[in-house]
Amino acid sequence: MTAIELEGLTKRFGDVVAVDDLDLTIQEGEIFGFLGPNGAGKSTTIDILLDFIRPTDGTATVLGHDAQSEGLAVRSRTGVLPDAYHVYDRLTGRQHVEFAVEMKGVNDDPEALLERVRIADAADRKAGGYSKGMRQRLALAMALVGDPDLLVLDEPSTGLDPNGAREMREIIRAENDRGTTVFFSSHIMEQVEAICDRVAIIDRGQLVAVDTIDGLRNATETGETLYVYVADELDETVLERVRGLEGVAAASIDDGRLRVRVGDVSKFAVLHAIDEVAGVQDFSVVESSLEDLFVRYTNEPVEVEA
Protein backbone atom coordinates (compact mmCIF):
# COMPACT_ATOMS: atom_id res chain seq x y z
CA MET A 1 0.00 0.00 0.00
CA THR A 2 1.16 3.56 -0.58
CA ALA A 3 1.90 5.81 2.37
CA ILE A 4 2.26 9.05 0.46
CA GLU A 5 1.15 9.85 -3.04
CA LEU A 6 1.71 13.19 -4.72
CA GLU A 7 0.06 13.85 -8.05
CA GLY A 8 0.88 16.95 -10.04
CA LEU A 9 1.49 18.80 -6.80
CA THR A 10 2.12 22.49 -7.44
CA LYS A 11 2.42 25.44 -5.11
CA ARG A 12 2.94 29.02 -6.20
CA PHE A 13 3.56 31.95 -3.88
CA GLY A 14 2.75 34.88 -6.11
CA ASP A 15 5.19 34.59 -9.01
CA VAL A 16 7.41 32.08 -7.28
CA VAL A 17 6.83 28.43 -8.04
CA ALA A 18 7.92 26.64 -4.86
CA VAL A 19 6.77 23.18 -5.92
CA ASP A 20 6.35 22.41 -9.57
CA ASP A 21 4.18 19.51 -10.73
CA LEU A 22 5.54 16.92 -8.33
CA ASP A 23 4.66 13.24 -8.77
CA LEU A 24 5.92 10.90 -6.09
CA THR A 25 4.84 7.62 -4.52
CA ILE A 26 6.15 6.31 -1.23
CA GLN A 27 5.33 2.78 -0.17
CA GLU A 28 4.42 1.76 3.35
CA GLY A 29 7.42 0.56 5.33
CA GLU A 30 9.98 2.60 3.44
CA ILE A 31 12.52 5.00 4.82
CA PHE A 32 12.36 7.67 2.19
CA GLY A 33 14.80 10.55 1.94
CA PHE A 34 13.69 13.83 0.44
CA LEU A 35 16.81 15.59 -0.59
CA GLY A 36 17.50 19.02 -1.94
CA PRO A 37 19.35 22.24 -1.30
CA ASN A 38 17.81 24.92 0.91
CA GLY A 39 14.85 26.55 -0.77
CA ALA A 40 14.29 23.65 -3.17
CA GLY A 41 10.70 23.12 -2.06
CA LYS A 42 11.13 20.36 0.52
CA SER A 43 9.46 22.16 3.40
CA THR A 44 6.69 23.45 1.15
CA THR A 45 5.93 19.88 0.10
CA ILE A 46 5.92 18.69 3.71
CA ASP A 47 3.74 21.65 4.75
CA ILE A 48 1.20 20.55 2.15
CA LEU A 49 1.25 16.98 3.52
CA LEU A 50 0.35 18.40 6.93
CA ASP A 51 -2.16 20.93 5.56
CA PHE A 52 -0.16 23.90 6.87
CA ILE A 53 -0.42 25.27 3.36
CA ARG A 54 -2.76 24.50 0.46
CA PRO A 55 -1.56 23.43 -2.97
CA THR A 56 -2.25 25.60 -5.98
CA ASP A 57 -2.77 22.46 -8.02
CA GLY A 58 -2.58 18.69 -7.74
CA THR A 59 -3.26 16.43 -4.79
CA ALA A 60 -1.43 14.93 -1.84
CA THR A 61 -2.73 11.67 -0.40
CA VAL A 62 -1.32 10.47 2.91
CA LEU A 63 -2.16 7.03 4.33
CA GLY A 64 -5.11 6.90 1.97
CA HIS A 65 -6.53 10.25 3.04
CA ASP A 66 -6.54 13.51 1.17
CA ALA A 67 -4.12 15.78 3.01
CA GLN A 68 -6.36 18.82 2.59
CA SER A 69 -9.90 17.58 3.12
CA GLU A 70 -9.06 14.80 5.61
CA GLY A 71 -6.15 16.37 7.44
CA LEU A 72 -7.37 15.24 10.82
CA ALA A 73 -7.35 11.59 9.74
CA VAL A 74 -3.85 12.05 8.32
CA ARG A 75 -2.44 13.65 11.45
CA SER A 76 -4.08 11.07 13.70
CA ARG A 77 -1.71 8.46 12.32
CA THR A 78 1.28 10.67 11.61
CA GLY A 79 4.10 11.84 13.86
CA VAL A 80 5.62 15.11 12.77
CA LEU A 81 8.89 16.87 13.39
CA PRO A 82 8.26 20.17 11.62
CA ASP A 83 10.80 22.61 10.28
CA ALA A 84 11.15 26.15 11.65
CA TYR A 85 8.89 25.36 14.58
CA HIS A 86 9.10 26.93 18.00
CA VAL A 87 8.49 25.35 21.40
CA TYR A 88 6.31 26.88 24.10
CA ASP A 89 8.97 28.72 26.09
CA ARG A 90 7.05 28.76 29.34
CA LEU A 91 6.08 25.08 29.37
CA THR A 92 8.40 22.30 30.49
CA GLY A 93 9.54 19.45 28.29
CA ARG A 94 7.27 17.09 30.19
CA GLN A 95 4.27 19.40 29.68
CA HIS A 96 4.96 19.42 25.95
CA VAL A 97 4.90 15.63 25.75
CA GLU A 98 1.87 15.43 28.05
CA PHE A 99 0.12 17.85 25.73
CA ALA A 100 0.88 15.67 22.70
CA VAL A 101 -0.29 12.56 24.59
CA GLU A 102 -3.57 14.24 25.49
CA MET A 103 -4.09 15.66 22.00
CA LYS A 104 -3.55 12.23 20.45
CA GLY A 105 -5.80 10.61 23.04
CA VAL A 106 -3.32 7.87 23.95
CA ASN A 107 -1.78 6.57 27.17
CA ASP A 108 1.93 6.89 26.44
CA ASP A 109 4.26 7.53 29.34
CA PRO A 110 5.88 10.97 28.85
CA GLU A 111 8.80 9.93 31.03
CA ALA A 112 9.61 6.95 28.81
CA LEU A 113 9.48 9.07 25.67
CA LEU A 114 11.72 11.75 27.16
CA GLU A 115 14.05 8.96 28.26
CA ARG A 116 14.13 7.63 24.72
CA VAL A 117 15.22 10.94 23.23
CA ARG A 118 17.59 11.45 26.18
CA ILE A 119 16.27 14.64 27.69
CA ALA A 120 14.58 13.03 30.72
CA ASP A 121 16.97 14.87 33.04
CA ALA A 122 15.67 18.18 31.67
CA ALA A 123 12.01 17.09 31.71
CA ASP A 124 10.92 19.63 34.30
CA ARG A 125 12.84 22.57 32.94
CA LYS A 126 11.10 25.15 30.77
CA ALA A 127 11.62 24.41 27.10
CA GLY A 128 12.49 28.07 26.48
CA GLY A 129 15.85 27.33 28.10
CA TYR A 130 16.58 24.27 25.98
CA SER A 131 19.38 24.22 23.42
CA LYS A 132 18.49 23.79 19.75
CA GLY A 133 19.41 20.12 19.94
CA MET A 134 17.27 19.54 23.02
CA ARG A 135 14.30 21.23 21.35
CA GLN A 136 14.80 18.95 18.39
CA ARG A 137 14.78 15.93 20.70
CA LEU A 138 11.67 17.25 22.43
CA ALA A 139 9.85 17.70 19.13
CA LEU A 140 10.89 14.17 18.16
CA ALA A 141 9.46 12.84 21.44
CA MET A 142 6.18 14.59 20.63
CA ALA A 143 6.24 13.07 17.15
CA LEU A 144 6.74 9.57 18.58
CA VAL A 145 3.70 9.82 20.85
CA GLY A 146 1.03 7.30 19.93
CA ASP A 147 3.23 5.02 17.79
CA PRO A 148 2.42 6.69 14.48
CA ASP A 149 2.19 4.72 11.21
CA LEU A 150 4.06 7.48 9.41
CA LEU A 151 6.82 9.76 10.59
CA VAL A 152 7.33 12.99 8.69
CA LEU A 153 10.60 14.58 9.74
CA ASP A 154 11.65 17.90 8.25
CA GLU A 155 15.44 18.29 8.56
CA PRO A 156 15.55 16.07 11.67
CA SER A 157 19.22 16.51 12.42
CA THR A 158 19.09 20.31 12.53
CA GLY A 159 20.88 21.48 15.65
CA LEU A 160 22.08 18.02 16.60
CA ASP A 161 25.74 17.18 17.09
CA PRO A 162 27.08 14.09 15.28
CA ASN A 163 26.20 11.93 18.27
CA GLY A 164 22.71 13.32 18.35
CA ALA A 165 22.31 12.78 14.62
CA ARG A 166 23.37 9.15 15.09
CA GLU A 167 20.84 8.68 17.89
CA MET A 168 18.20 10.23 15.68
CA ARG A 169 19.04 7.69 12.97
CA GLU A 170 18.85 4.85 15.47
CA ILE A 171 15.39 5.95 16.54
CA ILE A 172 14.31 6.25 12.91
CA ARG A 173 15.56 2.72 12.22
CA ALA A 174 13.87 1.32 15.32
CA GLU A 175 10.57 2.94 14.35
CA ASN A 176 10.93 1.61 10.83
CA ASP A 177 11.58 -1.91 12.14
CA ARG A 178 8.24 -1.61 13.92
CA GLY A 179 6.62 -1.00 10.54
CA THR A 180 6.52 2.78 10.52
CA THR A 181 7.02 4.53 7.21
CA VAL A 182 9.54 7.32 7.50
CA PHE A 183 9.62 10.32 5.21
CA PHE A 184 12.34 12.78 5.97
CA SER A 185 13.95 15.71 4.31
CA SER A 186 17.52 16.82 4.42
CA HIS A 187 19.96 18.98 2.53
CA ILE A 188 22.84 16.74 3.58
CA MET A 189 23.38 13.66 1.44
CA GLU A 190 25.42 11.87 4.03
CA GLN A 191 22.49 11.57 6.43
CA VAL A 192 20.18 10.28 3.77
CA GLU A 193 22.73 7.85 2.44
CA ALA A 194 23.20 6.24 5.83
CA ILE A 195 19.63 5.26 6.35
CA CYS A 196 17.30 5.55 3.38
CA ASP A 197 15.81 2.84 1.22
CA ARG A 198 14.96 5.31 -1.49
CA VAL A 199 15.73 8.92 -2.22
CA ALA A 200 14.13 11.70 -4.18
CA ILE A 201 16.20 14.70 -5.14
CA ILE A 202 14.32 17.93 -5.59
CA ASP A 203 15.71 21.15 -6.96
CA ARG A 204 13.93 24.42 -7.69
CA GLY A 205 10.60 22.76 -7.02
CA GLN A 206 11.12 19.91 -9.45
CA LEU A 207 12.04 16.28 -8.97
CA VAL A 208 15.37 15.55 -10.59
CA ALA A 209 15.79 11.94 -9.45
CA VAL A 210 13.96 9.22 -7.57
CA ASP A 211 15.85 6.01 -6.92
CA THR A 212 17.48 3.74 -4.39
CA ILE A 213 20.89 4.79 -3.13
CA ASP A 214 22.53 2.04 -5.20
CA GLY A 215 20.39 2.91 -8.15
CA LEU A 216 21.53 6.49 -7.97
CA ARG A 217 25.13 5.35 -7.82
CA ASN A 218 24.71 3.14 -10.85
CA ALA A 219 22.63 5.53 -12.87
CA THR A 220 25.40 8.05 -12.80
CA GLU A 221 28.86 7.35 -14.03
CA THR A 222 30.30 7.02 -10.61
CA GLY A 223 32.25 4.15 -9.25
CA GLU A 224 35.79 4.23 -8.12
CA THR A 225 38.33 6.73 -9.18
CA LEU A 226 42.10 6.19 -9.04
CA TYR A 227 44.50 9.06 -8.68
CA VAL A 228 47.90 7.93 -9.92
CA TYR A 229 51.27 9.67 -9.73
CA VAL A 230 53.53 8.38 -12.46
CA ALA A 231 57.30 8.59 -12.97
CA ASP A 232 57.08 9.63 -16.62
CA GLU A 233 56.11 13.02 -17.93
CA LEU A 234 52.31 13.24 -18.16
CA ASP A 235 51.20 14.26 -21.59
CA GLU A 236 48.55 13.55 -24.17
CA THR A 237 50.32 10.50 -25.59
CA VAL A 238 50.51 8.88 -22.16
CA LEU A 239 46.91 9.79 -21.55
CA GLU A 240 45.84 8.26 -24.86
CA ARG A 241 47.63 5.04 -24.04
CA VAL A 242 46.05 4.88 -20.59
CA ARG A 243 42.63 5.45 -22.09
CA GLY A 244 43.25 2.50 -24.33
CA LEU A 245 43.88 0.16 -21.43
CA GLU A 246 41.37 -2.49 -20.55
CA GLY A 247 39.09 -1.57 -17.65
CA VAL A 248 39.67 2.18 -17.90
CA ALA A 249 36.35 3.91 -18.35
CA ALA A 250 37.78 7.38 -18.50
CA ALA A 251 41.07 9.11 -17.84
CA SER A 252 42.22 12.68 -17.52
CA ILE A 253 45.07 14.74 -16.14
CA ASP A 254 44.21 16.36 -12.88
CA ASP A 255 46.66 18.47 -10.91
CA GLY A 256 49.71 16.64 -12.15
CA ARG A 257 48.16 13.23 -11.58
CA LEU A 258 46.30 10.76 -13.67
CA ARG A 259 42.63 10.60 -12.80
CA VAL A 260 41.31 7.24 -13.91
CA ARG A 261 37.77 5.98 -13.53
CA VAL A 262 37.79 2.24 -13.20
CA GLY A 263 35.31 0.12 -15.10
CA ASP A 264 34.49 -3.52 -14.61
CA VAL A 265 37.90 -4.87 -13.73
CA SER A 266 39.92 -4.90 -10.53
CA LYS A 267 41.73 -1.74 -9.55
CA PHE A 268 44.89 -3.77 -9.21
CA ALA A 269 44.74 -4.88 -12.82
CA VAL A 270 44.31 -1.30 -13.98
CA LEU A 271 47.14 -0.06 -11.79
CA HIS A 272 49.39 -2.82 -13.10
CA ALA A 273 48.58 -1.86 -16.67
CA ILE A 274 49.28 1.83 -15.99
CA ASP A 275 52.58 0.90 -14.35
CA GLU A 276 53.69 -0.70 -17.60
CA VAL A 277 52.80 2.44 -19.52
CA ALA A 278 54.17 5.17 -17.27
CA GLY A 279 55.62 3.78 -14.05
CA VAL A 280 53.38 4.20 -10.99
CA GLN A 281 54.97 6.06 -8.09
CA ASP A 282 52.00 6.44 -5.82
CA PHE A 283 48.22 6.25 -5.99
CA SER A 284 45.03 6.82 -4.06
CA VAL A 285 41.51 5.48 -4.45
CA VAL A 286 38.45 7.65 -4.06
CA GLU A 287 34.96 6.24 -4.04
CA SER A 288 32.88 8.98 -5.50
CA SER A 289 30.34 9.96 -2.91
CA LEU A 290 26.69 10.62 -3.35
CA GLU A 291 27.55 14.09 -2.20
CA ASP A 292 29.26 14.67 -5.56
CA LEU A 293 26.24 13.24 -7.20
CA PHE A 294 23.90 15.47 -5.29
CA VAL A 295 25.96 18.51 -6.15
CA ARG A 296 25.90 17.52 -9.79
CA TYR A 297 22.15 16.97 -9.81
CA THR A 298 21.35 20.24 -8.17
CA ASN A 299 23.89 22.47 -9.86
CA GLU A 300 23.64 21.44 -13.46
CA PRO A 301 20.51 21.41 -15.51
CA VAL A 302 19.57 17.76 -15.60
CA GLU A 303 17.16 16.09 -17.94
CA VAL A 304 14.71 14.01 -15.99
CA GLU A 305 14.23 10.58 -17.41
CA ALA A 306 10.69 9.39 -17.55
Place this chain on the structure above:
Amino acid sequence: MTWLTVAKKDFRDAVQSRALWALVGVFVLVSLLSTYAYVEVPEMFGSPAGATFGGLLFFTVGLTGLFVPLAAIVVCYKSLAGERELGSIKLLLSLPTTRGQVLAGKVAGRAAVLAFGLGVGLVVGLGFGSLLLGTFDAVAALTFVLVTLAFGAIYATIIVSISATTGSTSRATTLSLGFFVVFELLWDVVPMGILYVVEGFSFPTTMPDWIFPVMQLAPSSAYFSTIVALLPDLADTVGAEPAQTGVGVEAGGTDTGFEGFFTSPEVGIVVLAFWLVVPLAIGYYRFAGSDL
Protein backbone atom coordinates in the same frame (compact mmCIF):
# COMPACT_ATOMS: atom_id res chain seq x y z
CA MET B 1 -12.59 17.54 22.08
CA THR B 2 -9.04 18.65 21.41
CA TRP B 3 -10.15 22.27 21.89
CA LEU B 4 -10.31 21.66 25.63
CA THR B 5 -6.76 20.32 25.65
CA VAL B 6 -5.62 23.33 23.63
CA ALA B 7 -7.46 25.65 26.04
CA LYS B 8 -5.84 24.02 29.09
CA LYS B 9 -2.39 24.22 27.55
CA ASP B 10 -2.96 27.81 26.55
CA PHE B 11 -4.11 28.75 30.03
CA ARG B 12 -1.12 27.02 31.59
CA ASP B 13 1.16 28.90 29.22
CA ALA B 14 -0.49 32.31 29.59
CA VAL B 15 -0.81 32.33 33.38
CA GLN B 16 2.98 32.22 33.50
CA SER B 17 3.26 35.45 31.58
CA ARG B 18 4.49 38.44 33.57
CA ALA B 19 2.23 40.73 31.56
CA LEU B 20 -0.81 38.93 32.94
CA TRP B 21 0.30 39.33 36.54
CA ALA B 22 1.12 42.97 35.98
CA LEU B 23 -2.39 43.32 34.61
CA VAL B 24 -4.00 41.61 37.58
CA GLY B 25 -1.93 43.82 39.89
CA VAL B 26 -3.00 46.98 38.11
CA PHE B 27 -6.63 45.93 38.09
CA VAL B 28 -6.67 45.08 41.80
CA LEU B 29 -5.02 48.41 42.56
CA VAL B 30 -7.36 50.45 40.34
CA SER B 31 -10.30 48.52 41.74
CA LEU B 32 -9.30 49.32 45.34
CA LEU B 33 -8.55 52.98 44.60
CA SER B 34 -11.73 53.61 42.66
CA THR B 35 -13.86 51.84 45.24
CA TYR B 36 -12.28 53.96 47.95
CA ALA B 37 -12.79 57.14 45.92
CA TYR B 38 -16.42 56.27 45.24
CA VAL B 39 -17.21 55.56 48.88
CA GLU B 40 -15.46 58.73 50.05
CA VAL B 41 -16.90 61.19 47.51
CA PRO B 42 -19.93 59.46 45.91
CA GLU B 43 -21.36 62.77 44.63
CA MET B 44 -18.43 63.03 42.23
CA PHE B 45 -19.09 59.58 40.77
CA GLY B 46 -22.77 59.62 39.94
CA SER B 47 -24.37 59.07 43.35
CA PRO B 48 -25.37 62.51 44.66
CA ALA B 49 -27.63 60.91 47.30
CA GLY B 50 -24.70 59.11 48.93
CA ALA B 51 -22.76 55.89 48.39
CA THR B 52 -24.75 52.68 47.95
CA PHE B 53 -23.68 49.19 46.93
CA GLY B 54 -25.77 49.48 43.77
CA GLY B 55 -24.14 52.80 43.00
CA LEU B 56 -20.74 51.20 43.46
CA LEU B 57 -21.66 48.45 41.00
CA PHE B 58 -22.71 50.88 38.30
CA PHE B 59 -19.69 53.02 38.96
CA THR B 60 -17.47 49.94 38.59
CA VAL B 61 -19.18 49.06 35.29
CA GLY B 62 -17.74 52.26 33.89
CA LEU B 63 -14.30 51.13 34.99
CA THR B 64 -14.52 47.53 33.75
CA GLY B 65 -16.05 48.75 30.48
CA LEU B 66 -12.71 50.39 29.78
CA PHE B 67 -10.44 47.93 31.52
CA VAL B 68 -11.80 44.74 29.95
CA PRO B 69 -11.12 45.79 26.32
CA LEU B 70 -7.58 46.87 27.17
CA ALA B 71 -6.90 43.74 29.21
CA ALA B 72 -8.32 41.58 26.41
CA ILE B 73 -5.95 43.23 23.94
CA VAL B 74 -2.93 42.60 26.19
CA VAL B 75 -3.89 38.99 26.90
CA CYS B 76 -5.12 37.99 23.44
CA TYR B 77 -3.54 39.93 20.59
CA LYS B 78 -0.66 37.48 20.18
CA SER B 79 -2.73 34.34 20.83
CA LEU B 80 -2.67 33.08 17.24
CA ALA B 81 -0.66 35.64 15.29
CA GLY B 82 2.21 35.14 17.75
CA GLU B 83 2.14 31.37 17.37
CA ARG B 84 2.18 31.75 13.62
CA GLU B 85 4.97 34.30 13.68
CA LEU B 86 7.15 32.14 15.93
CA GLY B 87 6.22 28.81 14.40
CA SER B 88 4.86 27.06 17.50
CA ILE B 89 1.60 26.72 15.57
CA LYS B 90 3.37 24.05 13.51
CA LEU B 91 3.98 21.98 16.62
CA LEU B 92 0.33 22.46 17.56
CA LEU B 93 -1.24 21.75 14.17
CA SER B 94 0.99 18.71 13.62
CA LEU B 95 -1.14 17.04 16.25
CA PRO B 96 -4.49 15.48 15.39
CA THR B 97 -6.65 18.56 15.66
CA THR B 98 -8.27 21.08 13.33
CA ARG B 99 -7.92 24.81 12.97
CA GLY B 100 -11.47 25.26 14.24
CA GLN B 101 -10.62 23.35 17.42
CA VAL B 102 -7.44 25.38 17.86
CA LEU B 103 -9.35 28.65 17.47
CA ALA B 104 -12.04 27.50 19.92
CA GLY B 105 -9.38 26.34 22.38
CA LYS B 106 -7.53 29.63 22.13
CA VAL B 107 -10.71 31.61 22.76
CA ALA B 108 -11.60 29.43 25.76
CA GLY B 109 -8.07 29.51 27.18
CA ARG B 110 -7.64 33.27 26.88
CA ALA B 111 -11.18 33.91 28.14
CA ALA B 112 -10.31 31.84 31.21
CA VAL B 113 -7.11 33.84 31.73
CA LEU B 114 -9.06 37.07 31.48
CA ALA B 115 -11.80 35.75 33.77
CA PHE B 116 -9.15 34.81 36.29
CA GLY B 117 -7.62 38.30 36.32
CA LEU B 118 -10.99 40.06 36.34
CA GLY B 119 -12.40 37.72 38.98
CA VAL B 120 -9.56 38.47 41.38
CA GLY B 121 -9.83 42.22 40.82
CA LEU B 122 -13.61 42.35 41.13
CA VAL B 123 -13.81 40.20 44.25
CA VAL B 124 -11.15 42.30 45.95
CA GLY B 125 -12.73 45.60 44.82
CA LEU B 126 -16.33 44.71 45.67
CA GLY B 127 -15.33 43.01 48.92
CA PHE B 128 -13.44 46.12 49.92
CA GLY B 129 -16.41 48.29 48.92
CA SER B 130 -18.94 46.28 50.88
CA LEU B 131 -16.64 46.43 53.92
CA LEU B 132 -16.49 50.23 53.67
CA LEU B 133 -20.22 50.54 53.01
CA GLY B 134 -21.32 47.87 55.45
CA THR B 135 -23.82 46.48 52.90
CA PHE B 136 -23.71 43.73 50.34
CA ASP B 137 -26.24 42.75 47.67
CA ALA B 138 -25.33 39.17 46.73
CA VAL B 139 -27.70 38.83 43.76
CA ALA B 140 -26.64 42.13 42.24
CA ALA B 141 -22.96 41.44 42.86
CA LEU B 142 -23.16 37.95 41.35
CA THR B 143 -25.08 39.22 38.31
CA PHE B 144 -22.55 41.97 37.84
CA VAL B 145 -19.56 39.63 38.14
CA LEU B 146 -21.07 37.03 35.78
CA VAL B 147 -22.00 39.60 33.13
CA THR B 148 -18.54 41.14 33.43
CA LEU B 149 -16.89 37.73 33.00
CA ALA B 150 -19.13 37.10 29.99
CA PHE B 151 -18.14 40.50 28.63
CA GLY B 152 -14.49 39.52 29.17
CA ALA B 153 -15.08 36.26 27.30
CA ILE B 154 -16.70 38.14 24.43
CA TYR B 155 -13.80 40.56 24.25
CA ALA B 156 -11.39 37.63 24.31
CA THR B 157 -13.32 36.21 21.36
CA ILE B 158 -13.06 39.48 19.46
CA ILE B 159 -9.31 39.90 19.98
CA VAL B 160 -8.42 36.21 19.45
CA SER B 161 -10.47 36.31 16.24
CA ILE B 162 -8.58 39.42 15.13
CA SER B 163 -5.34 37.61 15.97
CA ALA B 164 -6.52 34.66 13.85
CA THR B 165 -6.74 36.78 10.74
CA THR B 166 -3.02 37.45 10.48
CA GLY B 167 0.39 35.86 10.88
CA SER B 168 2.04 39.05 12.04
CA THR B 169 1.89 40.27 15.64
CA SER B 170 2.43 43.89 14.63
CA ARG B 171 -0.56 43.65 12.34
CA ALA B 172 -2.57 42.00 15.11
CA THR B 173 -1.61 44.86 17.44
CA THR B 174 -2.67 47.47 14.91
CA LEU B 175 -5.98 45.76 14.20
CA SER B 176 -6.77 45.25 17.90
CA LEU B 177 -5.96 48.83 18.85
CA GLY B 178 -7.83 50.04 15.78
CA PHE B 179 -10.87 48.08 16.91
CA PHE B 180 -10.62 49.61 20.36
CA VAL B 181 -10.24 53.15 19.06
CA VAL B 182 -13.10 52.89 16.56
CA PHE B 183 -15.60 50.92 18.62
CA GLU B 184 -14.83 52.15 22.12
CA LEU B 185 -13.25 55.58 21.99
CA LEU B 186 -14.81 57.07 18.89
CA TRP B 187 -18.11 55.21 18.68
CA ASP B 188 -20.23 58.11 19.91
CA VAL B 189 -18.82 60.11 17.01
CA VAL B 190 -18.81 57.46 14.27
CA PRO B 191 -22.61 56.89 14.02
CA MET B 192 -23.08 60.65 13.95
CA GLY B 193 -20.59 60.84 11.11
CA ILE B 194 -22.47 58.11 9.26
CA LEU B 195 -25.74 59.95 9.87
CA TYR B 196 -24.19 63.18 8.63
CA VAL B 197 -23.07 61.55 5.40
CA VAL B 198 -26.33 59.59 4.87
CA GLU B 199 -28.43 62.73 5.34
CA GLY B 200 -26.55 64.56 2.64
CA PHE B 201 -23.90 66.20 4.81
CA SER B 202 -26.27 67.77 7.27
CA PHE B 203 -27.88 66.73 10.55
CA PRO B 204 -31.64 66.06 10.55
CA THR B 205 -33.74 67.70 13.23
CA THR B 206 -34.92 64.34 14.61
CA MET B 207 -32.75 61.29 15.01
CA PRO B 208 -33.78 58.39 12.73
CA ASP B 209 -34.57 55.11 14.51
CA TRP B 210 -31.62 53.18 13.10
CA ILE B 211 -29.14 55.40 14.86
CA PHE B 212 -29.93 53.88 18.28
CA PRO B 213 -28.98 50.27 17.58
CA VAL B 214 -25.91 51.54 15.72
CA MET B 215 -24.88 53.57 18.73
CA GLN B 216 -25.37 50.49 20.88
CA LEU B 217 -22.96 48.53 18.74
CA ALA B 218 -19.95 49.37 20.89
CA PRO B 219 -19.34 46.24 22.99
CA SER B 220 -18.92 48.18 26.23
CA SER B 221 -22.21 50.05 25.62
CA ALA B 222 -23.90 46.72 25.11
CA TYR B 223 -22.25 45.46 28.29
CA PHE B 224 -23.64 48.42 30.22
CA SER B 225 -27.10 47.97 28.71
CA THR B 226 -27.04 44.30 29.61
CA ILE B 227 -26.33 45.11 33.24
CA VAL B 228 -29.17 47.63 33.19
CA ALA B 229 -31.44 45.03 31.60
CA LEU B 230 -30.60 42.38 34.18
CA LEU B 231 -30.66 44.68 37.19
CA PRO B 232 -33.53 47.06 36.26
CA ASP B 233 -34.58 47.90 39.82
CA LEU B 234 -31.06 48.73 40.87
CA ALA B 235 -30.54 50.78 37.73
CA ASP B 236 -33.67 52.78 38.53
CA THR B 237 -32.67 53.47 42.11
CA VAL B 238 -29.18 54.62 41.22
CA GLY B 239 -30.54 56.42 38.15
CA ALA B 240 -27.94 54.71 36.01
CA GLU B 241 -27.73 56.49 32.72
CA PRO B 242 -25.04 56.08 30.15
CA ALA B 243 -23.86 59.66 30.39
CA GLN B 244 -23.02 59.23 34.04
CA THR B 245 -20.80 56.21 33.69
CA GLY B 246 -17.90 58.48 32.91
CA VAL B 247 -14.52 56.80 32.60
CA GLY B 248 -14.32 56.27 28.89
CA VAL B 249 -17.56 54.39 28.39
CA GLU B 250 -19.96 56.08 26.05
CA ALA B 251 -23.17 54.15 25.83
CA GLY B 252 -25.99 55.35 23.65
CA GLY B 253 -29.62 54.44 23.32
CA THR B 254 -30.36 53.25 26.84
CA ASP B 255 -32.14 56.45 27.67
CA THR B 256 -35.70 55.47 28.45
CA GLY B 257 -36.99 58.58 26.70
CA PHE B 258 -36.70 56.79 23.34
CA GLU B 259 -39.36 54.41 22.12
CA GLY B 260 -39.17 51.05 20.40
CA PHE B 261 -37.32 47.78 20.82
CA PHE B 262 -33.95 49.16 19.84
CA THR B 263 -33.99 51.60 22.69
CA SER B 264 -34.57 49.00 25.39
CA PRO B 265 -31.59 47.83 27.42
CA GLU B 266 -32.26 44.22 26.38
CA VAL B 267 -30.81 45.04 22.98
CA GLY B 268 -27.44 45.02 24.74
CA ILE B 269 -27.72 41.24 25.10
CA VAL B 270 -28.40 40.91 21.37
CA VAL B 271 -25.43 43.12 20.57
CA LEU B 272 -23.14 41.09 22.84
CA ALA B 273 -24.32 37.92 21.07
CA PHE B 274 -23.47 39.61 17.78
CA TRP B 275 -19.93 40.32 19.03
CA LEU B 276 -19.54 36.69 20.05
CA VAL B 277 -20.63 35.21 16.72
CA VAL B 278 -19.48 37.60 14.00
CA PRO B 279 -15.77 38.01 14.91
CA LEU B 280 -15.50 34.27 15.47
CA ALA B 281 -16.98 33.57 12.03
CA ILE B 282 -14.61 36.04 10.34
CA GLY B 283 -11.62 34.85 12.36
CA TYR B 284 -12.36 31.21 11.56
CA TYR B 285 -12.88 31.92 7.87
CA ARG B 286 -9.55 33.73 7.61
CA PHE B 287 -7.61 31.28 9.79
CA ALA B 288 -8.95 28.13 8.14
CA GLY B 289 -8.19 29.44 4.67
CA SER B 290 -4.68 30.74 5.18
CA ASP B 291 -1.25 29.27 4.52
CA LEU B 292 0.68 29.19 7.77
